[in-house]
Amino acid sequence: MIPVAPIADEDSTTVTSLYQSERKIYPRSVSGWFSRWRWTLVWVTQLVFYGLPWISINGRQAVLFDLSARRFYIFELVLYPQDLIYLTGLLIISALSLFLFTAVAGRLWCGYACPQTVYTEIFLWVERQIEGDRNQRMKLDQGALGLNKLLRKGAKHLVWAAIGLWTGFTFVAYFTPIQELAHEAYLGSLGPWELFWILFYGFATYGNAGWMREQVCKYMCPYARFQSAMFDKDTLIVSYDRTRGEGRGVRPRSEGPADYRARGLGDCIDCGLCVQVCPTGIDIRDGLQYECISCSACIDVCNSVMDKMHYPRGLIGYGAPHGTGAPVRSMWQRLLRPRIWVYSAVLLGVSVAVFGSLALRAPFKVDVVRDRGSIARLVGAGTVENVYRMQIMNATESAQTYRLRVEGIEGLHAVSGDLVDVAAASALWVAVRVQMPPAMAEPGSHPIRFRIEENRPDGVEVVEKSVFLVPR
Numbered sequence: 001m002i003p004v005a006p007i008a009d010e011d012s013t014t015v016t017s018l019y020q021s022e023r024k025i026y027p028r029s030v031s032g033w034f035s036r037w038r039w040t041l042v043w044v045t046q047l048v049f050y051g052l053p054w055i056s057i058n059g060r061q062a063v064l065f066d067l068s069a070r071r072f073y074i075f076e077l078v079l080y081p082q083d084l085i086y087l088t089g090l091l092i093i094s095a096l097s098l099f100l101f102t103a104v105a106g107r108l109w110c111g112y113a114c115p116q117t118v119y120t121e122i123f124l125w126v127e128r129q130i131e132g133d134r135n136q137r138m139k140l141d142q143g144a145l146g147l148n149k150l151l152r153k154g155a156k157h158l159v160w161a162a163i164g165l166w167t168g169f170t171f172v173a174y175f176t177p178i179q180e181l182a183h184e185a186y187l188g189s190l191g192p193w194e195l196f197w198i199l200f201y202g203f204a205t206y207g208n209a210g211w212m213r214e215q216v217c218k219y220m221c222p223y224a225r226f227q228s229a230m231f232d233k234d235t236l237i238v239s240y241d242r243t244r245g246e247g248r249g250v251r252p253r254s255e256g257p258a259d260y261r262a263r264g265l266g267d268c269i270d271c272g273l274c275v276q277v278c279p280t281g282i283d284i285r286d287g288l289q290y291e292c293i294s295c296s297a298c299i300d301v302c303n304s305v306m307d308k309m310h311y312p313r314g315l316i317g318y319g320a321p322h323g324t325g326a327p328v329r330s331m332w333q334r335l336l337r338p339r340i341w342v343y344s345a346v347l348l349g350v351s352v353a354v355f356g357s358l359a360l361r362a363p364f365k366v367d368v369v370r371d372r373g374s375i376a377r378l379v380g381a382g383t384v385e386n387v388y389r390m391q392i393m394n395a396t397e398s399a400q401t402y403r404l405r406v407e408g409i410e411g412l413h414a415v416s417g418d419l420v421d422v423a424a425a426s427a428l429w430v431a432v433r434v435q436m437p438p439a440m441a442e443p444g445s446h447p448i449r450f451r452i453e454e455n456r457p458d459g460v461e462v463v464e465k466s467v468f469l470v471p472r
């Protein structure tokens with residue numbers, strides 16, 4: 001509950017403020033098994049994010065979402081707007097993975113791979129290098145503004161801004177070739193949209209990871225609001241073993257378990273380190289809270305405390321049942337419950353469908369539309385001609401020749417040539433004149449098929465349906 005503080009008292013009128021400003025959190029640095037995992041993911045995700053745009057294959061950027069050319073390049077894959085279904089499939093796979101991981105072990109995504117966590121971790125690391133760890137940072141903030149404070153704060157913000165701008169630059173490089181972008185940036189000739197998105201994304205990174213931090217997780221992220229709907233009593237969450245830990249209290253390190261237990265104490269020495277390392281500033285000993293992003297920093301630090309006290313590890317850990325009184329079941333029993341089977345089966349099914357169809361998709365696409373500017377007409381002695389506009393999209397990295405046939409009415413044939421050359425990873429519109437010999441079909445609309453195949457033995461064939469109009 002937000003405390004209500006009186007802020008004025010004039011003429012017997014009390015004005016109260018319902019607003020409480022956020023207290024600044026100074027997370028203490030922590031090391032341990034989970035922390036190493038988090039840093040591994042920081043490295044992996046950032047090497048991928050910053051590194052991918054610099055990789056080239058087939059003379060082009062390996063991963064490029066070229067919006068102006070309406071083409072997406074993902075290594076050997078060339079996708080057209082017609083392939084948007086695969087993007088939908090990938091989003092469904094991402095959502096199902098999130099459901100699955102959350103049901104298994106809570107907010108794994110938040111604690112280890114979410115960009116907000118990753119960039120906050122990087123920005124915090126910079127802050128520690130320049131301003132020191134928790135106590136030094138608190139002291140610096142409380143102290144008067146002097147040269148030391150000015151230099152340290154200035155340096156920190158400079159490095160943060162540089163990381164933000166580099167992140168914005170890299171983000172835009174997924175849409176504009178990075179070499180081109182770097183050259184434009186060097187010459188100071190960036191386009192207005194490129195400049196806008198570099199600054200916008202850079203500022204968002206700087207603001208979210210430098211200033212907002214845990215507030216993004218607590219107040220802005222929608223996932224935090226509904227993730228608990230995916231929890232059940234077997235979800236592995238970060239929790240404090242109350243039975244073992246309470247009553248908490250300080251004690252000399254030399255005091256044995258029999259002695260402190262006789263004094264009514266549990267294993268928690270009430271050092272407060274689990275609160276000090278928490279990036280959202282909560283006390284996990286108060287139970288599951290929506291602010292907890294499952295970063296496991298409190299597990300690492302508490303384990304180090306337990307080691308120093310020569311107590312068993314795991315006072316804070318994954319897997320204790322959260323307040324439901326359910327028995328602690330083995331890890332495998334927790335994992336292999338019906339909900340996890342269902343999520344896994346659906347995820348597997350969708351993944352096989354998406355990646356299977358991606359692997360089997362035709363290396364080119366065809367669109368055929370009737371040319372609305374040219375209606376069916378009689379040419380020569382009873383010969384009927386219809387004109388179509390055909391788009392052939394070559395989704396391979398080499399130039400291709402396609403052979404065109406048309407069928408559906410006896411004698412139907414294309415008179416505008418049956419071979420079409422399309423450059424690598426390009427789309428080409430061609431006008432196709434199709435003629436029917438005299439008296440081969442009644443007046444009206446007749447279904448026909450265009451067969452387009454790669455002009456080589458065992459070439460892939462694509463069939464497109466259309467209609468042929470015979471005038472009265």
Ligand code: SF4
Pocket residue numbers: 240245248267268269270271272273274275285301302305315316
């Ligand atoms: S770190 Fe462990 S011992 Fe220290 S207060 Fe937290 S739970 Fe208790």
Ligand code: SF4
Pocket residue numbers: 238274277278279280281282283284291292293294295296297298299
């Ligand atoms: S309570 Fe522990 S796991 Fe949760 S956010 Fe804080 S430090 Fe991370």
